[in-house]
Amino acid sequence: MDTMTLVASNAKTLDQELNWFSAMLMARIEDRTKETITDIETDIQPPDLDPNDSIYGNFIHHYQMTIAERLLIVLVLTPHVRPELLDILFMLNTTNQRGFTEFGGVQGKLHSGFLPTGETAMFLLAGANLHARFEYLALFERDHFFAKHNIITLEPAPSGEPKLSGQLTISNEIVDYLTKGELNKPDFSQDFPAKLIETEMEWDDLVLPTTTREQLSELIMWMKHQQKLMEEWGLAKRLKPGYKTLFYGPPGTGKTLTATLLGKKLQRDVYRIALSSVVSKYIGETEKNLDKIFAAAEKMDCILFFDEADALFGKRTNVSDAHDRYANQEVSYLLQRIEDFPGVVILASNFSHNIDDAFMRRFQAVVYFPMPNKEERKRLWQGALSMLSHLEMKWDVTVLADRYELAGGSIMNVVRYAALVTMENEAKDLKFEDLVTGVRRELTKEGKTL
Numbered sequence: 001m002d003t004m005t006l007v008a009s010n011a012k013t014l015d016q017e018l019n020w021f022s023a024m025l026m027a028r029i030e031d032r033t034k035e036t037i038t039d040i041e042t043d044i045q046p047p048d049l050d051p052n053d054s055i056y057g058n059f060i061h062h063y064q065m066t067i068a069e070r071l072l073i074v075l076v077l078t079p080h081v082r083p084e085l086l087d088i089l090f091m092l093n094t095t096n097q098r099g100f101t102e103f104g105g106v107q108g109k110l111h112s113g114f115l116p117t118g119e120t121a122m123f124l125l126a127g128a129n130l131h132a133r134f135e136y137l138a139l140f141e142r143d144h145f146f147a148k149h150n151i152i153t154l155e156p157a158p159s160g161e162p163k164l165s166g167q168l169t170i171s172n173e174i175v176d177y178l179t180k181g182e183l184n185k186p187d188f189s190q191d192f193p194a195k196l197i198e199t200e201m202e203w204d205d206l207v208l209p210t211t212t213r214e215q216l217s218e219l220i221m222w223m224k225h226q227q228k229l230m231e232e233w234g235l236a237k238r239l240k241p242g243y244k245t246l247f248y249g250p251p252g253t254g255k256t257l258t259a260t261l262l263g264k265k266l267q268r269d270v271y272r273i274a275l276s277s278v279v280s281k282y283i284g285e286t287e288k289n290l291d292k293i294f295a296a297a298e299k300m301d302c303i304l305f306f307d308e309a310d311a312l313f314g315k316r317t318n319v320s321d322a323h324d325r326y327a328n329q330e331v332s333y334l335l336q337r338i339e340d341f342p343g344v345v346i347l348a349s350n351f352s353h354n355i356d357d358a359f360m361r362r363f364q365a366v367v368y369f370p371m372p373n374k375e376e377r378k379r380l381w382q383g384a385l386s387m388l389s390h391l392e393m394k395w396d397v398t399v400l401a402d403r404y405e406l407a408g409g410s411i412m413n414v415v416r417y418a419a420l421v422t423m424e425n426e427a428k429d430l431k432f433e434d435l436v437t438g439v440r441r442e443l444t445k446e447g448k449t450l
């Protein structure tokens, strides 16, 4: 759609939407004299929106908005597009010659019309229905996508005044988007939102159980032989391209390190993408961000390492609210994109229990990184302490390994802490107590005690 038709179709759609909103508002005002309670869900039908017709329609559809969410959007948009619609709320109560408390609202400094507050929203959505009012409070919670994606804000009320007396505002970006169809991208100007990760460590420094190593060796074989296998042996006709791996296990067990070392071993760059950084509130933007990453990665023949994948799994299985459903579209898109990608993709996650089977089946390899056992912990301690071999150590490392159930990441943190203390004290030996203090700090972080 070119800009002219886009603006025209936005205007047409919003026109219908404002008429629906206006009918709803009038019905609600009449409720007061007729002692009825109009039900926004059923009593007045909203216009049918085609997501392909306008940005507004697409926006509503993208977030799978409920009637209440949709009414709220129009309410906050009205001062920007048809302010006179709200003038009726200036109406005076003839018994006391003041405005109606239940209409809420404030007047602007320059804007002479009515600016909605939380109370105005509640009047529109719930009227005198207290139960509905309580339920709609969720729209203003911090975890609602309105707040999370910075779409609608309930400004703070002055101290001592009800929360809902705060003004309701919509972000200017969204107003521009829904009217002119323009998008000023704030965060994603970079072409490749991924970071190259490298390490000074070597493959032999990795401390992993045999099962984990075996699972990894298959991936290594594939990376070595894939081209020949697919092209010369002709398996490309039957097999999906690429290799998709899931790394899962507790924090600090070596998932990121292993991904980095795989790249080093096989001479490929490894790019880490924190999933939270590619998910955008704008329709199609997440897809665009992912497209950028995949397109660039295809050319570079690198390994893509998607970190923080937990968010995806959680959202995939829990579809209880509209925002989750919306997140699901992004998840499906990501999975499809991963499936089609001809290179190596590694996803890392801390949890396994909420990953469903359908999801698991998309991976050629699922590699578990368990907490290290005593023997492994001993090697981790030895590896970490080898950096400090110039210091005297008058104790047995086996004691540390036997006593404390720590992952490699925590062991590194303990050694760093003890080394700092030693340096600060200008001591020549690494003291056992300092290590134990370090262990205690790590355990506290994990919510455990010594």
Ligand SMILES: Nc1ncnc2c1ncn2[C@@H]1O[C@H](COP(=O)(O)OP(=O)(O)OP(=O)(O)O)[C@@H](O)[C@H]1O
Pocket (backbone or CB within 6 Å): 205, 206, 207, 208, 249, 250, 251, 252, 253, 254, 255, 256, 257, 258, 349, 350, 369, 380, 407, 408, 409, 410, 412
């Ligand atoms: N299995 C291991 N072998 C050797 N060193 C390890 C191992 N696990 C962790 N380490 C050490 O701990 C550091 C942190 O580990 P890493 O970042 O790979 O953990 P992670 O599994 O990615 O954790 P998270 O789930 O929190 O992202 C590594 O850089 C390394 O120094």
Ligand SMILES: [Mg+2]
Pocket (backbone or CB within 6 Å): 255, 256, 257, 307, 348
């Ligand atoms: Mg990691």
